[in-house]
Structure formats: structure tokens, C-alpha cells
Amino acid sequence: MRILVLEDDRLIGDGIKTGLGQLGFSVDWFKDGAEGMAALVAADYDAAILDLGLPNVDGMDVLACWRRQGRDVPVLILTARGTLDDRIRGLDAGADDYLAKPFALTEVAARLRALIRRRHGHSESNLQHGAVTLDVAARSLTLDGKPVELTARELALAELFLNAGTRVLSREQIEEKLYAWGEAVGSNTIEVYVHHLRRKLGRDFITTVRGFGYRLGDPA
Amino acid sequence: MRPASLRVCLSLLITVVLVVAWVLASAVSYRDTRSRVSELFDRQQTLLAQQLLDTDIQNLVSRPAKDRQRGPLRLRRRGADRNDDDAPDDAMGFAIFDAQGTRLFSDGRSGGDYAFDPARQGFMTQPLGGRHHAWRLYYAANADRSLFVVVGQEIGYRRSTVLGIVRSQFLPWAIALPVLLALVWWGIGRMLAPLDRVAGDLRQRAPDDARPIPPRGLPSEVRPLIDALNALFARVAETLTRERRFIADAAHELRSPLAALRVQAEVAQIARDPTVRSQALDNLNEGVDRASRLVDQLLSLSRLGPMQMPADAKPIDWRALAESARDEMAPMAASRDIGLSLQVAALPPATRGDAMLLGLMLRNLLDNALRYTPAGGHVELVLDAEGIRVVDDGPGVPEAYMSRIRERFFRPPGQNETGSGLGLSIVERIATLHGMRLQLDNRAPHGLVAAVVRPSAADRA
Secondary structure, eight states: OEEEEEOOOHHHHHHHHHHHHHTTOEEEEESSHHHHHHHHHHSOOSEEEEESSOSSSOHHHHHHHHHHTTOOOOEEEEESOOSHHHHHHHHHTTOSEEEESSOOHHHHHHHHHHHHHHHTTOOSSEEEETTEEEETTTTEEEETTEEEOOOHHHHHHHHHHHHHTTOOBOHHHHHHHHOOTTOOOOTTHHHHHHHHHHHHHOGGGEEEETTTEEEEOOOO | OOOOOHHHHHHHHHHHHHHHHHHHHHHHHHHHHHHHHHHHHHHHHHHHHHHHHHSOHHHHHSSOHHHHHTOSEEEOOTTGGGTOTTSOOOOEEEEEEETTOOEEEEETTTGGGOOOOTTOOEEEEEEOTTOOSEEEEEEEEOTTSSEEEEEEEEHHHHHHHHHHHHHHHHHHHHHHHHHHHHHHHHHHHHHHHHHHHHHHHHHHOOTTOOOOOOOTTSOGGGHHHHHHHHHHHHHHHHHHHHHHHHHHHHHHHHHHHHHHHHHHHHHHHHOOSHHHHHHHHHHHHHHHHHHHHHHHHHHHHHHHTTOOOOTTOEEOOHHHHHHHHHHHHHHHHHHTTOEEEEEESSOOOOOEEOHHHHHHHHHHHHHHHHHHSOTTOEEEEEEETTEEEEEEOSOOOOHHHHTTTTSTTOOOSSOOSOOOSOHHHHHHHHHHHTTOEEEEEEOSSSOEEEEEEOHHHHHHO
16 A cells, blocks of 8 residues: 655654564655645545645645645644644645554554545455455455465555456556555566465465556455 | 731731820810800809899798797609619709898708808819719809809719710710721721732742743832842743753753763673674773763852852962963873963952862863873963963864854764763853853864863953
8 A cells, every 4th residue: 555654743754664564564755845745646546544634745735736636545644733733734734644644654554544444445454355355454365264365565566456346457556556656666576476476365466467467356 | 936927017016006095195185175065054153143143032031920839841853752772863952041040941962961150262172071972062142242153063973974975975986896896807807818819829829830830910119028029930941941951951961971881891791702802892981981971060060050250269379270270180190191381471360269170160161171282282371361271282162063062061073072062161160250251262273272261351352
């Protein structure tokens, strides 16, 4: 899942990027509000983390701008301004959730998962398809109740397909979701990961749609 | 010592003054009354003696011989039968003698004791035979000295008459005094009652309540106290507001470093890759340094806040101070590859002050300059006749932020440096304590001059 982070503090931004990366997200981190605003247009993010105390631009303005443009990406606000008024103002301005500094990274991750889940119309934290069950929070996947060893990328790809349902995902879309800015993507990397997933979860888990990309296979 | 009660003191004072005044007045009145009373009684005695001498005494004397044998005539007074010494009388008596000293006629209980003494004329006071009390006696004779009269009155009676008069004057006083005291007691209580109200208000007052005490109803003597209290409330409230804002700001500003610490700590916890973990731990250390620096700066500023320059401030050796500041900051300059130099063009005006604080001020100025000057740049500490200057060739401060740069916690956006936003506040506060002011100017083509100078020099500039 690809996350946009707008945070001017070097240590916090770096921590979120690295930490969420460890937790299975791919994170693009921008220090500058203007860059962040542009970035949201450039890529398809599953959620955004927004620090209100940004230099140059007020985080609240960034949020208002996105919403004016009709972008419905879930936004989690992080800020040192933790008063009730601030929270209400933030939520009313179109934020989906609010965390005051200092916050726990694991909580940020959990809230992001919840935001994304809701965006995809799920209410359960487990994604299920046929014999495959993915525990999003625990980052574990089972096949017929037996745990399957997956790398972080493979897990992220499985999660992407499970979230997409019957939607067909192009290779570009998948790359965009799996990789942050500046991460090198090999020319056939996605094919390799799809291959791995099919080997571990069964041939029919992912169906190839010729000329378009891939989609989740029909349950057996 | 117990604190004096206004009410008790005033009441005591009034009592003492009244009693003393009353005793003096009574003494004067006693003397005056005594002389008047004795004058009056003397006149009475003289008149009686005259009346007696004018009486047709021969008629009385030529009464039947048998009566005479029973001795001289005595007048009996009513009530004398009862032999009642307390019976009211004027305690006056008289005796009439003929030229030979024969007592022709006498009166009262005392008349019989008067002695015949033809040589005497007028008043005299003497004890009377057999009696202890002194008597006032008036001796008189008719023109042909055939009759002699003595009119006497007991001095004690006169004294008791005088005392009676004086006592009757005393009675209204004796009644008035307690009434007066009660009125004074009540009046003072009434006047002081508003003070009780004020005390009650003050007891219930919230510590941050800065509303002035309404002076209405209070005696004018208490007004200066109330005014002073109200001024104090205003000052305390101002301090409290400042402190509260400072604490709120500080708490707010501490959130970011804390968030950084927490996030980096969590990254170190969850990271499986050793390089990611060691990077997170490095970041954690950096975060701790940053938080410590912020806390140090906050403490400096909060200590400086209420500080007054002590009267025993010592003369400042600017040169030594500048050299030690330069030496302390040299490692930071070296690690950032920035040249740091000290130039003493002239010595700043003689200043008395706190060398430790001024050292802190210089270090903050140099720290700022070093922090925001890119590698390869140069920072110079200059002493001249107007004060001290720190000149750098960094980016300077964008004009848009020049007005806000001194605000606490304000940091111009777009910095990678992790400053606390408090350095200039500390510099400015220390400068103010020493009667100097901080002046910030951008240089052409780029750079910043931070000068701490005497106000006069700053105004000329």
C-alpha cells in the first residue's frame, strides 16, 4: 500500500518512512507542502499522512486543496497541535483521522490500515479469498489454515489483489502501489512476484488478463 | 508581639484620653466649686450673724427667771429628738453672748460648744472642743459691743456639699463614657467591615484571578493599600499569563522532538535489517541531542525571564569573554568546515554585568551563525566601540521572516537544521538585562549581522 507522507521534521519523517516501510507500506515522504500537493496528483496513493505544521504551506490548506480537487484519498493528520478545537477543525476540513504528537508508529500503521480497509468497503481486518486468508495487521497469510511464508513484497502484492477484488490491475498500477519514489523497479519484477505468489498460493490465485494486467483469480 | 487591633487601640486611647480629661476637669471643678461653696456659706454665716445681732435679743433674754435658772436658751430643731446625726441640716449653729460672756442663746447641736472670745472678729477655722472635725467660725459683735455672736459651720459639711455637687456632675460622665465607648467600638467595626469583606474576597480568590478589588465602601486610608494590591494583581496576572504561554509553547515544542524519539525508537524495535536498525539508533541519538538542547534552551530562557541585573554586577572583560566563546565554538565550526575568527577593532563600552550570561549570549549568537552558514563559509565575531557583532556569510534571513525571527520558537521554514527557535530569544533577553539591544541585518550579497549594541548606537544606525 502506497502512502504519501508530508512532514517537515527530518527525524519524524525519516522514522515514519522507514518504520512504515518495515510494516509493509511503501512510503513517499515530502518535506515541503507544495511538493506534496503535486505528488498526490502524480501517483495513486492509498492514504496520506499530513503534518499540519508544514513550512511555507499550512497543512490545513493542503488538505483543503486536495478536497477541492475532489481527491478522496484518506488523510491522517499528525500534529503537535493536539487540542480538541484543532482536532475538530482538522476533521471538519476533510481529514479522516487525527493523531497528536508524540504518537506510536504502530498506531499510525493500524489507523492507516483501517482507513484503507474502509475505503475498500471492508470492515473486517482479515482479507479472504477462497482458501487464502490475509491478516492485514499481523502481516500473515494462511492457505487452508496453514501459514505461508511470504516476503514483504509478496505479501504487499497479495494484499493489493485481495483489496482490488475483481478489478484488473495493470503492471504500472502494481508498480506504483508497491514501490515508493526512487525505488528501482526491474523490467520484469512484477512478473517474478506474481510467479512466486502463484507458486505459493496456487496457480489460480492470480489470473493474467492478456494485454491489460492481472486480477484476482476466481475462487476454486 | 501580638498585632495591634485598631479597634482595641482606638478604644483604649479614647478611654484614657476621656478619663484623664475628666479627672482634670473634675479637679478644676472641685476647686472652683469649693471656693464658691465656701464663699456662699461664709456669706450665709455673716448674714445669720447680722440677723442675730439685729434681733431684739433683749426680749428673749427678759423671760421668766425660772427659765433662766435652767441655763441659756437652746433652740431645738425638728428631728433633734430622734438624735439622728444623719438628719439633713445645714450643720450650722450659733451662740449669742452678752458683754460679760454669758451665753444668752444658742442653737443646734454645736452652738453650746462655741467659746466666748470678745477679742475675736471675723472668720477662723479651728477644731471644736470634744469634736474631731474642724469648724468654720464667724465672730461678730454689735455696734456698742453689748452682744457677741458666733456662727459656726462644720467644714466637713461644706466638703460633702462640694463633693455632692462634683459627684452630680460626674454622673452624666459616668453614664456617657460606656455609651461613648460602645459607639466608638461599633463605629470602628462598621468602618472596618468592608475590610473583612475584602479579606473574604481575597481568601476565596482564585490564584489567577486578576480582577481589581473594588475600592467602593472602603475608608480612604485603606485606598493606597488596595491600589497597591490591585497593581500587584495586575503584575502577577501578567507574569502568570506569560509563564502559562511559555509552558504551553514549551510543551508544544517538545512534542515534535518526542515524536521523533518515539518513531525512531519504534523503527529500531521493528527493524529486522541491522543497517536500518543502526541508522534508527543514530537518529535516536540525534533526537535525544536535539531534545536536550531544546530543554537547555527552555531552562535558560525561563531562568532569564524574571531575572533582574544584580546591583553588584562586575565589570566585563569583553576580550576575554569573546576569546573564550570563540574557543568553545571552534570544534563546532571545524566539524562544519566553517572558518571562525575573532576581530577586536575596539573594546565595547565598559559594561557591568554577568559574565556567565554574556558568555551564553555570545555562544548562542555564534551557534546560530554556524548552524545556518553552509560549509566553507565564514563566521566572524567582531568587537567594536559600539558593542559586539557576529557576521556570517550564510543565506541570511528572508525579509518576510525578519519581523518574526525573534519570536520564541519561530523558525523560518525550509530548514534542515534542528534549532530550538529559542536562541535569539535568549540573546535578546540577556542583551536587555545589560541595557543593550539585539539588531539583525542582512548583508549584501548574502549573510547576516547579529549585533548586540547600546541602544544609542542602535538608534543612530
